[in-house]
Amino acid sequence: MVRLSLISDDVNASEAVAYALHRVFGWSEGIAASYARRAHADGSVELGSYPERGEAEELAARLLAFGMLARITPEEATDA
Amino acid sequence: MHDYVEAVPGEVPELRFSEPTAVSVRVIFTELGAKLSDRRDGRRQRQFLARFAPDVYPGENEEFHRRWDEPLRAEILGALERVLRAWDGSAVVRFTDQRMVDDWFIALAHARWLYVRRDGDLLGRVAASQVNVAWVQFVQTQLVTAAGLAI
Numbered sequence: 001m002v003r004l005s006l007i008s009d010d011v012n013a014s015e016a017v018a019y020a021l022h023r024v025f026g027w028s029e030g031i032a033a034s035y036a037r038r039a040h041a042d043g044s045v046e047l048g049s050y051p052e053r054g055e056a057e058e059l060a061a062r063l064l065a066f067g068m069l070a071r072i073t074p075e076e077a078t079d080a
Numbered sequence: 081m082h083d084y085v086e087a088v089p090g091e092v093p094e095l096r097f098s099e100p101t102a103v104s105v106r107v108i109f110t111e112l113g114a115k116l117s118d119r120r121d122g123r124r125q126r127q128f129l130a131r132f133a134p135d136v137y138p139g140e141n142e143e144f145h146r147r148w149d150e151p152l153r154a155e156i157l158g159a160l161e162r163v164l165r166a167w168d169g170s171a172v173v174r175f176t177d178q179r180m181v182d183d184w185f186i187a188l189a190h191a192r193w194l195y196v197r198r199d200g201d202l203l204g205r206v207a208a209s210q211v212n213v214a215w216v217q218f219v220q221t222q223l224v225t226a227a228g229l230a231i
Contacts, residue, residue: 013220018224019227032229065156
């Protein structure tokens, strides 16, 4: 499993981040705006976990196309 | 007369520019197109392209860049070319479909990398870069407003 996050940078405005999330993930404007605000407040926001690295890369590339910064990290194994 | 960009939301959203602002934005888009199409492999060009396709993994990114850098460049260039083909620099832009909004958004998002690094450091002549980045950001925010995404 890998985790995809959006990284807040010093360049993108919250409005732009929300628009990108709305378009890439198909989220409602309200949900996209709330993720954008969380990224701005915390420096990053987790967008989802994916079993395949390829799917996460595809979404990361879409975010880069919209001018965003994305991060893919391995999801740490948890004890059963 | 002052420079302006105005968002006009509606069924067919619009951006209305003052004439000098429209000309400036088109010049920036044209410059971006030239830089993105430049296939020379010098240090400056590599640094420029790295701003479009930054690393996504905390460690090794070579495979990611091998897979995605070219599709990413093609997508951005495609969006930019459609914008430039459809817009001659006139003062009113009418967004007749969603793809057109996305194309403008993508063109504006990446136009900034002509003037600023990902960490926010300005490039070249700082005062001029600051003005250009501010305008590009403002046009992008107005675009989002015109398209109806309220934050």
